[in-house]
Amino acid sequence: MVLILRTLFAKEFKKPRNYLRSKFIDSVRLHVKGGTGGTGLPKFGGLGGQGGCIYCVGKEDANLKNIMTKHRGKTITAGHGEDSRKTKIVGNPGTDVKLEVPLGVTVYREDGKVLGSIDNEDDTVIIARGGPGGTPQNNFLGHFGQTHHIRLDLKLIADIGLVGFPNAGKSSLLKAISRAKPRIADYPFTTIKPNKGVMIYSDKRQISIADLPGLIEGAHVNVGLGHMFLKHVERTKLLLFIADVKGFQLNPKYPKRSCLETVLLLNQELELYNPELLEKPAVLAVNKMDLEGAEQTFNEIKEAYRNIEHILHKIPEEIRPEKCISFEDIIGISALNDKESIEKLKLLLRKRLDDFADENNPDIVDSSKLFRKHTAMVREQGPQLT
Numbered sequence: 001m002v003l004i005l006r007t008l009f010a011k012e013f014k015k016p017r018n019y020l021r022s023k024f025i026d027s028v029r030l031h032v033k034g035g036t037g038g039t040g041l042p043k044f045g046g047l048g049g050q051g052g053c054i055y056c057v058g059k060e061d062a063n064l065k066n067i068m069t070k071h072r073g074k075t076i077t078a079g080h081g082e083d084s085r086k087t088k089i090v091g092n093p094g095t096d097v098k099l100e101v102p103l104g105v106t107v108y109r110e111d112g113k114v115l116g117s118i119d120n121e122d123d124t125v126i127i128a129r130g131g132p133g134g135t136p137q138n139n140f141l142g143h144f145g146q147t148h149h150i151r152l153d154l155k156l157i158a159d160i161g162l163v164g165f166p167n168a169g170k171s172s173l174l175k176a177i178s179r180a181k182p183r184i185a186d187y188p189f190t191t192i193k194p195n196k197g198v199m200i201y202s203d204k205r206q207i208s209i210a211d212l213p214g215l216i217e218g219a220h221v222n223v224g225l226g227h228m229f230l231k232h233v234e235r236t237k238l239l240l241f242i243a244d245v246k247g248f249q250l251n252p253k254y255p256k257r258s259c260l261e262t263v264l265l266l267n268q269e270l271e272l273y274n275p276e277l278l279e280k281p282a283v284l285a286v287n288k289m290d291l292e293g294a295e296q297t298f299n300e301i302k303e304a305y306r307n308i309e310h311i312l313h314k315i316p317e318e319i320r321p322e323k324c325i326s327f328e329d330i331i332g333i334s335a336l337n338d339k340e341s342i343e344k345l346k347l348l349l350r351k352r353l354d355d356f357a358d359e360n361n362p363d364i365v366d367s368s369k370l371f372r373k374h375t376a377m378v379r380e381q382g383p384q385l386t
């Protein structure tokens with residue numbers, strides 16, 4: 001009997017997968033209801049109070065898990081507007097509800113419409129308006145507030161996103177360049193949720209960097225953890241690819257991939273997820289350069305990327321991307337054993353981010369460039385006389 005019941009309810013008893021048990025939650029659905037407006041008092045021209053509204057407010061230390069545990073399966077309702085009375089002709093408005101959400105959240109309505117996004121501390125998005133109170137225009141009858149099913153979708157905001165196969169040393173690198181304390185171990189999928197760290201430079205400049213769970217070939221058909229965390233690199237300004245100089249093999253059933261092959265496979269997985277990601281500036285760090293024979297592999301990769309489009313036909317079709325990423329830099333590092341290489345990488349990342357910011361912000365005018373342009377013009381045309 002017990003056995004039959006067990007098999008019948010097997011689905012109910014099944015434990016959630018690791019990543020569902022993890023504390024990181026990046027999407028939450030909520031049912032929200034604005035407050036109803038108070039009733040007016042026609043005899044004295046009294047006005048009902050406006051119903052309260054529901055807002056999302058950006059807070060650096062908030063997280064979606066708290067919202068989920070607090071409001072799951074419930075309707076969040078704002079306060080109702082006060083009715084007009086003889087002793088209080090104008091009713092008080094209903095109390096608003098403010099939901100603190102982490103930065104990087106986009107709010108979607110049930111029909112897919114984007115209600116707004118929260119990128120900075122104290123950014124506010126209204127998710128359900130309260131109904132108007134009773135006035136002569138509506139025959140002194142208060143209206144219901146808006147009711148919506150909304151979805152809060154979090155995409156981490158970091159300057160740099162780390163992409164790599166499992167075991168490549170992404171978390172080791174994050175640990176080496178920031179104060180973050182990610183889990184590091186010699187088996188694939190040690191990291192099952194994104195982590196964020198901040199690199200601090202000697203002049204107090206801060207650059208944030210997000211470590212993601214490893215990607216493997218076939219992620220687009222949900223192999224490994226699939227593409228589920230890739231959305232978190234969409235909002236980063238630069239992609240930092242980490243490749244293990246010795247390549248990767250998930251288990252003997254899968255083919256062994258060389259370092260170059262893993263880079264091409266990452267390229268392909270990103271392309272399948274969202275080709276626009278390939279337009280982002282990207283840097284390739286070949287890790288574990290302390291291992292034997294690393295120098296030779298590193299040189300081969302550098303050589304290959306000198307003209308990758310031309311050698312693409314030599315690469316097996318199943319790992320050949322449509323479009324190859326052109327890396328800004330290819331650098332050899334050892335996250336565990338070579339602090340100097342990490343310092344070099346830190347400076348390089350900063351430089352690339354600054355170059356990118358200059359290119360994309362025409363308001364920032366490089367005065368030295370302007371000066372050079374001006375002197376060249378003066379040399380050509382002679383000084384302008386007014």
Ligand SMILES: Nc1nc2c(ncn2[C@@H]2O[C@H](COP(=O)(O)OP(=O)(O)OP(=O)(O)O)[C@@H](O)[C@H]2O)c(=O)[nH]1
Pocket residue numbers: 164165166167168169170171172173183184185186187188189190191192212213214215287288289290291333334335336337
């Ligand atoms: N020899 C050597 N080993 C390294 C280096 N960097 C990382 N490792 C080792 O590589 C293994 C994997 O490191 P992680 O930092 O956990 O790799 P990861 O890319 O975060 O892996 P996942 O979280 O599973 O995706 C660990 O045993 C590290 O000690 C390095 O520079 N040299």
Ligand SMILES: [Mg+2]
Pocket residue numbers: 170171172182183184190191
């Ligand atoms: Mg990791």
